[in-house]
Amino acid sequence: MAQRASSTSSTSRSSRPQKKSADPAAAQASAQVVRDLHERMVRIRLFETEAGKLMEAGKLPGFLHLYVGQEAVAAGVMAALRDDDQITSTHRGHGHAVAKGVSFRHMYAELYGRVTGACLGRGGSMHINDLSLGMLGANGIVGAGIPIAVGAAFAAHYKGEDSVAVSFFGDGATNIGTFHEAANMAAVLRLPVLFICENNGYAEFTPQSKHMLITDVADRAAAYGMPSVIVDGMDAAAVHQAATEAVARARAGEGPMMIEAKTYRFYDHQGVKGLRHPYRSDEEVAEWKTRDPIDLLEARALSDGTATRAELDDTWQRTRDDIADAIAYAEASPLPDTADLLLNVYSG
Amino acid sequence: MTTITEAPAVALDATARELTYVKAFNEGLAQAMREDENVFVAGEDVAGYGGVFRMFDNLLDEFGPRRMIDTPISEAALVGLGVGAAARGLRPVVDLMFMDFIGVCLDQIVNQAAKMKYMFGGALSVPLTITTASGAGLGAAAQHSQSLEAWLAHVPGLKVVMPCDAYTAKGLTVSAIRDDNPVVVMLNKVLLGSKSQVPEPIYGIPLGQAHTARQGSDVTVIALGRMVGEALSAADELAAEGVEIEVIDPRTVQPLDTETMIASVRRTNRVLVVHEAVTFGGLGGEIAAQIQDAAFDYLDAPVLRIGAPFSPVPFSPVLEKAYVPDGARIAQGCRRLLERS
Numbered sequence: 194m195a196q197r198a199s200s201t202s203s204t205s206r207s208s209r210p211q212k213k214s215a216d217p218a219a220a221q222a223s224a225q226v227v228r229d230l231h232e233r234m235v236r237i238r239l240f241e242t243e244a245g246k247l248m249e250a251g252k253l254p255g256f257l258h259l260y261v262g263q264e265a266v267a268a269g270v271m272a273a274l275r276d277d278d279q280i281t282s283t284h285r286g287h288g289h290a291v292a293k294g295v296s297f298r299h300m301y302a303e304l305y306g307r308v309t310g311a312c313l314g315r316g317g318s319m320h321i322n323d324l325s326l327g328m329l330g331a332n333g334i335v336g337a338g339i340p341i342a343v344g345a346a347f348a349a350h351y352k353g354e355d356s357v358a359v360s361f362f363g364d365g366a367t368n369i370g371t372f373h374e375a376a377n378m379a380a381v382l383r384l385p386v387l388f389i390c391e392n393n394g395y396a397e398f399t400p401q402s403k404h405m406l407i408t409d410v411a412d413r414a415a416a417y418g419m420p421s422v423i424v425d426g427m428d429a430a431a432v433h434q435a436a437t438e439a440v441a442r443a444r445a446g447e448g449p450m451m452i453e454a455k456t457y458r459f460y461d462h463q464g465v466k467g468l469r470h471p472y473r474s475d476e477e478v479a480e481w482k483t484r485d486p487i488d489l490l491e492a493r494a495l496s497d498g499t500a501t502r503a504e505l506d507d508t509w510q511r512t513r514d515d516i517a518d519a520i521a522y523a524e525a526s527p528l529p530d531t532a533d534l535l536l537n538v539y540s541g
Numbered sequence: 542m543t544t545i546t547e548a549p550a551v552a553l554d555a556t557a558r559e560l561t562y563v564k565a566f567n568e569g570l571a572q573a574m575r576e577d578e579n580v581f582v583a584g585e586d587v588a589g590y591g592g593v594f595r596m597f598d599n600l601l602d603e604f605g606p607r608r609m610i611d612t613p614i615s616e617a618a619l620v621g622l623g624v625g626a627a628a629r630g631l632r633p634v635v636d637l638m639f640m641d642f643i644g645v646c647l648d649q650i651v652n653q654a655a656k657m658k659y660m661f662g663g664a665l666s667v668p669l670t671i672t673t674a675s676g677a678g679l680g681a682a683a684q685h686s687q688s689l690e691a692w693l694a695h696v697p698g699l700k701v702v703m704p705c706d707a708y709t710a711k712g713l714t715v716s717a718i719r720d721d722n723p724v725v726v727m728l729n730k731v732l733l734g735s736k737s738q739v740p741e742p743i744y745g746i747p748l749g750q751a752h753t754a755r756q757g758s759d760v761t762v763i764a765l766g767r768m769v770g771e772a773l774s775a776a777d778e779l780a781a782e783g784v785e786i787e788v789i790d791p792r793t794v795q796p797l798d799t800e801t802m803i804a805s806v807r808r809t810n811r812v813l814v815v816h817e818a819v820t821f822g823g824l825g826g827e828i829a830a831q832i833q834d835a836a837f838d839y840l841d842a843p844v845l846r847i848g849a850p851f852s853p854v855p856f857s858p859v860l861e862k863a864y865v866p867d868g869a870r871i872a873q874g875c876r877r878l879l880e881r882s
Contacts, residue, residue: 279629313662320660329628330661334652340618341653344625344633351581351607351631358625371648374618381613537663538697540721 224499226272230429231494232508233268234487237261237288239512240297243520244287244304245465253304255317260288262459265486266391267292269432270359270452273440279327279345279358281338284319285458286331289361295323297519307526314529315537327356336362336369339388343375346384346449357385357443365396367410373417376449380417385443387436388414388451391426393458398472414451426456427486430493457481553708556741562707563596563733566672569711570597570634572743573718574604577632580718583610583619584636584672593638594674594733616642620649620671627669628657632718639685640675640727643692654723655698666721672714676767676817677865678731683853686730686861688818690765693725694795694827700724700748701795705769707737709792712746719745729767749796753805757785760875761805763828764788765816772815774868779875786875794824802828803835810841811878815866820848842881845874 241259248257260267263285271292274280282289290300295311303310303321311321322330329345332338342360349356366372367390379386390410394401407413414421424435432454439450459482460466494500560568574580581604582588582597588609591598601609612619616637623633637643643650654667677686693701700722704710710728717724754769755776764772769790776786787805791797806812812832814825825846832844847866855861 279625281625311662312660312664315662316660322661322664324628324661324664329625330657332653334648337621337648337653340621340649341625341628343618344622344627345629346625347622348626348629348631351626370645371617371621374613374615375621377613378615378618378622382610537659539700540658540666540668 226433227430227490227494227497227499228504228508229272230268230433231487231490231500231505232512233271233292234264234429234490235508235512236515237264237267237291238487239509239516240291240300241287243516244301245460247304247520249465254306256463257304257318258285258463259460259465260285262481262486263391263393263426263456264288265429265432265490266389266426266454266456267361269429270361270387270389270436272433273436274327274359275356276326277354277356278440279329279342279349279356281329281342281345281358281360282331283338283361283363283366284331284333284335285363286319286321290321290323290328290331293323293328294326295321295328297515298522299323301519301523302526305523305526306528307523308529309522309526313536336366336371338362339366339371340375340378343379343384343386346379346386347382350384355444357387357440359387359389361389361391363396364390364392364394364401364410365399365404367413368396368404376414376417376419376451379449380419383446383448385446386449387439387443388419388449390451390453391456392453393456395458395462395473397462398470400472409453411451411453419449419451421451421453423453423455426454427484427489429486429490553738554740557738558741559736560707560739561733562704562710562728562735563594565707565711565739566596566714566728567598567600568739569714569743570718571600571603573715574600574608576743577718579630580632580634581608581610582634582636583612583622585612585614585619585638587611587636592636594730596636596672596728616646617649620646620654623669623671624649624654624657624667627654627667627723628665632668632670634670634672634718637671637673640673640689641684641687643673643689650693650699650723650725651696655696659698667723668721669723670714670717670726671723672726672728674730674733675727676729676731677854677861680856680858680861681730682856686854688727688766688816690727690794690816691818691823694797694824698723699795700793701727702748702793703727703766704729704792705766705790706732706735707739709746709790711739712744713748713792715743716745716748720748724748727766732767732770735770746792748793749798750793751789751791751798751801753787753801754790755786755788757787757809759784759809759811760786760878761802761809761812762786762788762871762875763802763812763814764790764871765794765824767817768815768866768871771866771868772871775871775875778868778872784875784879797828799828799831799835803832806832806836807839810839812840813845813847813871813874813878815847815871815874817865818848819851820846821851823848842878845878847871847874
């Protein structure tokens with residue numbers, strides 16, 4: 194494996210502020226939370242696998258950076274948020290949008306470039322947003338959403354609201370300046386920001402070992418006087434517990450925090466399956482798939498008795514129906530009018 | 542071509558008094574902050590120190606640390622903070638101190654602030670104001686002296702204003718803050734201490750509306766920012782020779798009021814464009830192209846561009862003086878245009 198899949202102890206570290214290690218065993222969630230996490234993950238999984246099929250069938254223009262494999266992170270964090278909490282996302286943003294509640298119809302219509310899409314067909318996969326749900330957009334520039342989340346947190350603080358802002362980014366993004374600038378600024382201004390690093394082990398095609406010399410991205414938080422925690426990014430309940438604690442802390446005015454979720458991308462950087470440059474082995478992918486986040490949650494739910502097989506299957510079936518509805522809606526939707534090329538370039 | 546709607550002129554009234562450019566900016570900003578609780582200022586040394594150019598003097602005293610925020614030297618995060626706050630309904634004013642520093646935060650300006658409304662299908666506005674000091678003349682050398690308006694004017698979604706005096710420094714700043722789009726306010730360092738009549742009450746100057754600073758019939762001179770004053774001094778020099786030039790100050794370079802320019806060229810038949818930025822790839826080329834497209838048959842001579850030579854801004858005062866266009870060069874350019882029959 195290119196990296197450790199589970200949370201590792203770092204309690205012996207002396208760096209201050211202390212980096213904590215979440216205990217997966219302590220991540221006991223209620224049955225309601227388990228079903229919530231399951232549903233969010235299933236919705237992401239089916240949205241993405243269907244989008245991948247549509248792309249391979251030549252039905253979708255542009256790029257697709259699919260989130261399959263990382264579902265536990267988006268689901269776990271978003272289940273800890275309110276609608277008025279803000280998020281900024283990445284080029285791999287569908288999972289965050291789905292987990293935040295953005296409608297399948299608006300998302301598929303956008304992928305199809307239709308005027309009914311989340312961006313009226315102007316943005317595509319990498320700019321899906323829903324301001325009514327606090328989804329401040331996917332982003333085509335690595336690291337660019339991080340300071341924008343700091344700004345959203347600033348606005349909440351300025352207005353005296355207790356909402357928080359969450360920025361998602363990958364391991365690769367922690368090598369870009371905006372991560373460091375934004376982390377420091379959030380810490381200095383003591384803003385309610387959660388920095389969620391989804392460490393999937395690769396910056397595009399470059400393994401973590403070749404793009405940084407540290408094992409735990411969370412170590413970087415200490416440089417900004419910010420606490421951090423490492424969680425198993427394949428364990429939605431563990432992510433949810435860590436996020437819940439970090440959100441509570443931020444809401445209480447105790448400042449920003451970083452969570453590093455060790456996870457894995459099952460599909461390629463872009464699209465479904467890489468056509469060249471075997472940058473990772475089939476064995477590595479297969480090994481991570483044995484820790485599929487949905488399988489893990491389902492197995493635990495069934496053994497705990499927090500859900501029945503029928504309940505879980507019902508979630509899959511309802512989601513498949515929603516997907517079919519949304520794809521039909523997208524395909525039946527009109528294309529943008531070329532007379533409207535200048536729409537929304539400026540306000541007013 | 543930009544469609545310009547006629548806006549009421551802001552007359553100099555009984556409240557007008559002589560104010561420096563930087564104090565006029567400061568007054569307009571303070572009034573905009575009183576007008577709208579959602580306006581705040583963030584930047585390096587803007588609060589406690591009042592800004593290195595004293596642009597923000599006394600604002601901390603009046604508005605307190607909630608609305609006047611000193612930030613780390615982190616321009617990308619600073620502009621990003623502005624983008625995120627604007628997306629959430631605030632009207633941030635972020636200060637970049639020297640315009641040359643824009644390189645380290647260009648992504649947040651160009652790929653985020655400028656495009657967000659469009660990319661998001663119009664779901665939001667980004668009412669962000671970026672203030673910065675541009676221009677040569679202080680011996681600040683190549684990394685603290687540039688005029689980079691052409692970079693920004695090229696980006697759909699941005700607006701760019703270039704105040705040429707105290708009156709416009711206040712009015713354009715107020716309009717930038719009131720505008721629902723990202724606007725870059727390019728103050729000019731050499732002009733900071735220059736004085737002109739400024740009304741006391743808050744007023745805006747319409748963005749995208751050029752101003753005819755002097756009327757004339759022989760040559761149209763379109764001058765950006767600090768070059769407006771240089772063009773007016775050229776006008777005095779040429780008037781002594783019996784030549785009357787018309788000086789047009791676009792005030793806003795994005796959107797650009799080409800209608801006012803073209804109407805003038807149709808009367809004068811000769812046009813010179815002057816800016817402090819290097820000539821190559823500067824706005825002079827864009828303005829020349831639009832004029833020849835709309836008024837080719839009216840031109841008695843090719844459009845003449847005057848700008849800086851294609852080199853970084855030099856340090857030594859003797860070189861810097863030779864580098865930046867001035868009234869004498871503008872007057873000489875007008876004479877050349879008039880030599881062609």
